[in-house]
Structure formats: C-alpha cells, structure tokens
Amino acid sequence: QQQVKQSPQSLIVQKGGISIINCAYENTAFDYFPWYQQFPGKGPALLIAIRPDVSEKKEGRFTISFNKSAKQFSLHIMDSQPGDSATYFCAARLIQGAQKLVFGQGTRLTINP
Amino acid sequence: NAGVTQTPKFQVLKTGQSMTLQCAQDMNHNSMYWYRQDPGMGLRLIYYSASEGTTDKGEVPNGYNVSRLNKREFSLRLESAAPSQTSVYFCASSEDGPITDTQYFGPGTRLTVL
Numbered sequence: 001q002q003q004v005k006q007s008p009q010s011l012i013v014q015k016g017g018i019s020i021i022n023c024a025y026e027n028t029a030f031d032y033f034p035w036y037q038q039f040p041g042k043g044p045a046l047l048i049a050i051r052p053d054v055s056e057k058k059e060g061r062f063t064i065s066f067n068k069s070a071k072q073f074s075l076h077i078m079d080s081q082p083g084d085s086a087t088y089f090c091a092a093r094l095i096q097g098a099q100k101l102v103f104g105q106g107t108r109l110t111i112n113p
Numbered sequence: 114n115a116g117v118t119q120t121p122k123f124q125v126l127k128t129g130q131s132m133t134l135q136c137a138q139d140m141n142h143n144s145m146y147w148y149r150q151d152p153g154m155g156l157r158l159i160y161y162s163a164s165e166g167t168t169d170k171g172e173v174p175n176g177y178n179v180s181r182l183n184k185r186e187f188s189l190r191l192e193s194a195a196p197s198q199t200s201v202y203f204c205a206s207s208e209d210g211p212i213t214d215t216q217y218f219g220p221g222t223r224l225t226v227l
Contacts, residue, residue: 009153032214043117043203043218044156089155093214100146100171101216103155 004092006104014112019077021107023090026071030092034101035064035075038087047088048075080111114139117219119204125225126194134189134222136204144207145187146171146216147179149200156203162187163209194226 006023013019023033034049050057050064050073057064063076077084090104120135138145143164148156148171158171162181176198178190187206191198201223205216 006155034214036218041220043205043220045218046215049214100158100161101156103148103157105153105155 004090004102004104006090006107008107009105010108010110012110012112013080015080015082017080017111019075019080019084019109019111021075021088021090021109022072023074023104024070024072025092025102027092027094028071029095030102031095032093033064033066033073034091034093035062036089036091036103038089038106040086044089077109080109082111082113085109085111116140117204117206117217119202119219119222121222122220123223125227126191127227128195130194131190131192132194132224133191134202134204134224135186136188136219137186138204138206138217139185140206140208140217141184142206142217143184143209145181146205146207147177147187147189148203148205149173149198150203150221151200159189159202191224194224196226198224199226200224 004025035047036044037047038044048059048062061078066073088107091101117138146161147159157173160179162168165184168179180188201221203221204219207216
C-alpha cells in the first residue's frame with residue numbers, strides 16, 4: 001500500500017517533443033508528490049512538486065498533472081531538450097511522522113537531438 | 114554551503130568486511146536519511162533520523178546500522194558486507210515543517226561487495 005508505481009521504465013523522445021511519465025499510488029495517506037531529477041553520477045534533486053488540493057502545477061516547461069480520484073499523477077516535459085536527458089523519480093510523502101518519501105522505480109529519459 | 118557531503122565516493126569490499134559510510138550536512142536540517150539505489154527499484158529508504166539522537170528503520174534496514182552523531186552527521190555502517198549490498202548509497206537531509214518539504218541529496222557512494 002505504500003508503493004508508488006512509475007512507468008515507463010525508459011523513454012526516448014525527439015528534441016522538441018513532449019515527454020510524459022506516469023505514476024500511480026494506492027495509499028490515501030500521501031499528502032505531497034514531488035518529482036526528482038537525477039543526472040548520471042549525481043544525487044537526485046527536486047524538480048517540481050504538487051499537493052493533492054490542486055490538479056496541475058506548472059514551472060517553465062515542466063508540468064505536474066494530478067488526478068486525486070484516480071490516484072495518479074504525471075510529469076509532462078514540453079519542448080524536450082537534450083539537456084533534459086536524465087532519470088526521473090516520482091515520489092509520495094506520508095502525512096504522519098518524519099518526511100519519509102516513497103519513490104517510484106525511476107524513468108530513464110533520453111532526448112534525441 | 115557544501116550542502117550534503119558523502120565519503121567515500123567509491124568503495125570495494127570483500128564479503129564479510131565492514132565499513133562506515135559518512136554523511137554530513139551544513140544546512141542545519143533536523144532530518145537525515147540513508148537510501149540505496151538499485152536499477153529498476155528506485156530509491157529505497159534504509160534508515161532515517163528525525164532529529165539528533167533519534168533513528169528509525171526504513172523499508173530495507175536489515176544488514177545496516179546507523180548513528181546520528183550530532184545534528185550535522187549521520188553515518189551508515191555495514192557490519193558484515195554481503196554481495197546483495199552492492200548498490201549506490203545516498204544520504205539526504207531536510208528541514209521539518211509543512212511547507213519545507215525538499216530533501217537534499219548528497220553525491221552518493223558507489224559500493225561493490227565481491
């Protein structure tokens with residue numbers, strides 16, 4: 001019940017295209033949904049995050065869409081660039097206790113020039 | 114600010130050897146975490162510490178011990194390394210509070226157990 005399922009495992013998109021990564025969860029005790037971006041050899045870094053009281057959040061070319069009833073959320077990268085090539089992790093935070101995050105399995109995104 | 118630092122960057126151990134992974138943060142954060150990252154499995158929480166002097170088990174604590182030495186430092190110890198512990202280990206820290214939710218990650222330690 002504490003799992004977050006992420007798909008696809010890998011994704012190849014042409015430069016200028018839209019990259020879409022999906023996540024689903026079961027536990028309604030999650031109250032915060034961040035996306036982390038990780039470049040090879042580096043630690044993950046927060047990219048964008050959303051709370052369940054809104055359905056969409058946009059920051060530049062990155063948008064999170066959130067569907068509370070379906071328990072799904074997704075990351076959209078508009079006008080994808082080669083510099084966006086990285087591994088992306090969705091995550092969810094439990095309401096109670098320390099800020100424990102449950103991570104999805106990760107998506108390796110490659111943007112072809 | 115250096116953020117979150119980890120040492121060593123790389124380590125090769127033989128089965129049964131022990132070692133300690135070091136982590137330090139200079140952001141005055143209360144909470145610190147240890148994760149392992151394996152292909153296709155995302156980041157899994159090993160242990161976390163909500164404040165100095167407290168530690169709690171995460172999803173995959175078996176085979177590991179931790180010490181929250183002070184507010185800055187949080188170490189992870191493998192007492193008797195096994196090949197299944199070959200992984201990339203990340204330390205992270207975060208502030209407390211309903212608004213400040215960001216976890217800041219270190220650069221990682223790549224551990225191979227032969």
